[in-house]
Amino acid sequence: MSDADSPLSPAGDRHFDGLADKFAASLYGKARGELRLALLDRLLPEMLALDGQPLLDVGGGLGQLAAWFADRGHPVTLVEPAAEMRERARAELTGRSVTFLDAPLQALPEVAPGPWSLIACHAVLEWLADPRSALATLAARLAPGGQLSLMVFNRDALRFSNVVKGNLDKALADRLEGKGLRQRLTPISPLTDAQIVAWSAECGLEIRAVAGVRVFHDYLRRPAESDADRERLLALEWRYCRHDPHWRLGRYLLYTLVRPETASIVTPDEEPHP
Template sequence: MTLHRHDRHFDGMADKFERSMYGASRGQLRLSLLQEGLSEEWPQARAPLLDIGAGLGHMAEWAVDEGYPVTMVEPSAEMLERAQQRLAGREQAAYQCDLQHALATVGGPWPRIFCHAVLEWMADPYAAFPILGQLLAPGGYLSLMAYNRDGLIMSNVVKGNLARVQKGELAGRGTRQRLTPISPLSHDRIVEALAAEGLEIVSVTGIRVFHDYLRERHPDEHTLEQLFDLERRYARVEPFWRLGRYLHYIVRRPAS
């Protein structure tokens, strides 16, 4: 993996995220699978929750509605402002900072943490795991979602970008408004990095194991309904989860 010199933040891109991600089926499916997975596997303790890289606040909104007192941290001022607008009138706190400075900014440890689609935009994503380890309290739970390198390989092959895969040129450049992450992660290395911090994996879910490989780029409503059903059915089934565009880990730190 080629390391980029700088993390990527998203000032000036809130409208693009709202439109091309959350306004499209791929974003709707991502949110749906994340929320369903948390409802099934995440102990509902209503404990204080830290949302790292809160983005536009979609998952923070869900958490607040579920009864969690949420603290959002987000490096982009524009994204954080949109998130605060989304949660206006509800219990929340917000700080402009990145993952590397979260401990110094909001303290810890925290009993519940979200870290969704953050690591792949870091110059050195595996340096984040010791920080997450410090932030997570004994007995606490982390919801971690990362962009899957294996899914990116598959997507490029399906699209005919064979030379790119042969050369290992998978990462995005982090320029303009392109949204291919600069540091896609591999499952094996994520497992190793979590274990090194004494963290246990409760479950792994593939997010969009079929959606991004469809030949039809804009499926109709009936096709999407069928597709969402199949995504839910196979999201944790071998070998399908391994090719998800994202991998969602529910992780816990043993109480002792």
């Protein structure tokens, strides 16, 4: 595969041009996507202090998250480097207060420097070659008191899922990362809670809330097929998504990270300091 045809950027990040249909069908066109959005609909108002403040939606993809915030009165700036994803989002978000920027996360210091009181970055860091630096870039955009809604693909859940499926050699070798090739959607940098805890501290951010998204669904032997079963599954997911130990095996981990009011803004090239 030539560099021109590679789905990876020069920085080694996963590109998603040409995958809008795949995303729409695989991630949002199935029960797992509906469940993810249903849980976010309940979790976001509980985990964030929302008062209509402007939102920076980093890696906004097809625009589902931007729509949720825009419909609740937040002016949204959606940053997305994949042209096809961005144009799909633009079509879906017609009539809403959304501004679109064509840029990767690494370009935020130039295109959306902030400071921002509210940033969302959902299911993005796991597709980057250097998620640690990416989190530092996000942290540096936050105003004192600002909130970052961060959702990442959970490496521990991926390991557990592989064991459940019988992929024992893969789990023993800890070969969990995707290669970023072809149409496959296994993240290249699945993350652990321990990494988010450590990196947040490095950036001077406090973890105010955490939840697991899909703590049961992805381990079911048989999918919930009836509406009644899906309702019961949602009830179970909601009951346990913020309870230890269940949240730790969510397919995604959702965090509210806050820059303390008295903290200095840290750039990725600086050491954190009070």
